[in-house]
Amino acid sequence: AQTVTQSQPEMSVQEAETVTLSCTYDTSESDYYLFWYKQPPSRQMILVIRQEAYKQQNATENRFSVNFQKAAKSFSLKISDSQLGDAAMYFCALNDMRFGAGTRLTVKP
Amino acid sequence: DAMVIQNPRYQVTQFGKPVTLSCSQTLNHNVMYWYQQKSSQAPKLLFHYYDKDFNNEADTPDNFQSRRPNTSFCFLDIRSPGLGDAAMYLCATSREPQGISNQPQHFGDGTRLSIL
Numbered sequence: 001a002q003t004v005t006q007s008q009p010e011m012s013v014q015e016a017e018t019v020t021l022s023c024t025y026d027t028s029e030s031d032y033y034l035f036w037y038k039q040p041p042s043r044q045m046i047l048v049i050r051q052e053a054y055k056q057q058n059a060t061e062n063r064f065s066v067n068f069q070k071a072a073k074s075f076s077l078k079i080s081d082s083q084l085g086d087a088a089m090y091f092c093a094l095n096d097m098r099f100g101a102g103t104r105l106t107v108k109p
Numbered sequence: 110d111a112m113v114i115q116n117p118r119y120q121v122t123q124f125g126k127p128v129t130l131s132c133s134q135t136l137n138h139n140v141m142y143w144y145q146q147k148s149s150q151a152p153k154l155l156f157h158y159y160d161k162d163f164n165n166e167a168d169t170p171d172n173f174q175s176r177r178p179n180t181s182f183c184f185l186d187i188r189s190p191g192l193g194d195a196a197m198y199l200c201a202t203s204r205e206p207q208g209i210s211n212q213p214q215h216f217g218d219g220t221r222l223s224i225l
Contacts (some may be wrong), residue, residue, distance in 0.1 A: 004151075033211045044113075045199070047213040052120075091151060095207040097142070097152040 002027045002090055006100035013082045014108050020067075021103045023092030032095050034068070034075045039102075042060045048090070051075065064080040082107050112136070115217035122190055124223050130185040130220045131139050132200030140206050141183040142214065143175060144199040152199055158183060159206050187222075195224045 003026045013019035025034070036048040051059045051068050059066050063083075067076045079086055087107045092100040113134045122128040132141065140159050141220075144152035158177040172194070174186040183188045187194055201214040 035205075035213055037213075044218045045201075045216040050211050050213060054210050097154050097157075097207040099153075101151045102149070104149075 002098045004100040010104045012106045023075045036077045037091045038088045045071040113217035121223045134202045138202035140203045142201040146197045
């Protein structure tokens with residue numbers, strides 16, 4: 001069975017600071033894909049960043065980057081220079097159909 | 110813009126009264142998904158279509174059915190809604206099914222279902 005665990009129900013960060021959201025997963029497959037999605041309040045879920053398991057290099061998208069540790073089955077999201085618009089629920093997903101419970105990120109001005 | 114559209118945004122139905130939620134897409138994606146998301150919880154996959162092939166999750170109640178009459182449309186039917194079915198229902202699409210590619214899902218705005 002595939003499982004995704006996000007152990008931080010809520011996180012808070014000061015505007016312009018950096019925050020890291022944690023995600024661990026379990027799968028017996030060797031090839032798979034990992035995703036972080038953002039769901040702002042009352043708005044649709046959108047992709048933040050994705051990582052192919054066969055790639056050793058960590059994915060980066062502007063202020064968003066991941067720390068992918070395949071052996072540890074860990075896939076954390078780092079948000080640099082946090083902005084007010086980053087406030088949202090963040091979901092980690094495995095193969096795009098198994099979601100973690102989410103982390104609610106608050107950005108303080 | 111190509112997108113995933115869910116109608117209505119809010120749906121109220123009575124306990125036990127059948128209800129249908131709709132989803133359409135202009136992305137021409139092969140896969141369409143239905144998720145149930147309860148407050149402050151992760152989206153839970155109910156089922157998905159890969160073209161015309163229906164894939165039901167093992168723990169999806171029989172009360173939930175789905176139809177995909179063509180590439181663009183997919184419907185979620187709840188035959189006899191119970192109070193526990195009150196939730197946000199998300200429709201999503203992707204070009205390929207899970208585990209095959211890095212193509213992400215594209216989500217609609219969701220339909221919030223209330224049961225009276």
